[in-house]
Amino acid sequence: MIHPFRMRLLPAFLLLGLGVTATAAELPAGDADRGRTKAYTCRGCHGIPGYRNVYPHYHVPLIAGQNEAYLAQALLSYREGRRRHPTMRAQGLTLSDQDIADIAAFLARAGERP
Ligand code: HEC
Numbered sequence: 001m002i003h004p005f006r007m008r009l010l011p012a013f014l015l016l017g018l019g020v021t022a023t024a025a026e027l028p029a030g031d032a033d034r035g036r037t038k039a040y041t042c043r044g045c046h047g048i049p050g051y052r053n054v055y056p057h058y059h060v061p062l063i064a065g066q067n068e069a070y071l072a073q074a075l076l077s078y079r080e081g082r083r084r085h086p087t088m089r090a091q092g093l094t095l096s097d098q099d100i101a102d103i104a105a106f107l108a109r110a111g112e113r114p
Contacts, residue, residue, distance in 0.1 A: 001044045022080065024072035027101040035106025038099050042091070042107075068108035 036094050063071060075082040077101070078092030095103070 021040065024069040024104070027072055027076075027097050027104075030068070030072075030101035030103075030105030032102070032105040032109050035102035035104070038095075039103045039106050039110075042103070045087075054073050063107050064110040066108060068104045071107050072100050072104035075104065 042063070046063050047060070072085065075092050075095060078085065078088040079095060081089065082094075083089070
């Protein structure tokens with residue numbers, strides 16, 4: 001028989017699990033065309049090929065052409081504070097699950113463009 005104390009704790013554990021362990025695999029399907037529009041503000045810093053980087057001497061990681069799940073996981077991590085870089089945390093906090101999925105889908109394909 002399950003002790004009543006454990007039964008009361010169970011929903012709390014389930015909620016905690018949902019909040020803390022969000023992974024790229026749980027995101028909705030991404031749409032690269034929507035992602036192109038949503039990634040507009042990212043270009044200034046990340047210099048996606050074909051776009052001018054407005055900060056030529058500002059070091060940022062290359063994100064165009066990266067693995068889609070990796071990109072989505074990175075953005076989730078910034079949003080949830082598991083990655084602490086302040087600039088990217090601020091970016092992540094503006095993004096919904098759907099935004100992250102769309103942007104990751106777009107960026108993963110962006111490296112293939114001429
Ligand atoms: C103001 C400049 C700036 C803007 C705007 C910006 N980023 Fe970043 N981004 C950075 C910097 C700096 C880092 C490195 C942060 C770190 O060391 O964790 C980074 C890191 C990342 C990473 C992690 C890359 C890796 O390989 O670990 C991803 C993914 C990313 N950005 C995506 C985006 C997306 C998507 C947007 C638009 C919604 C965006 N960034 C907008 C500056 C920016």
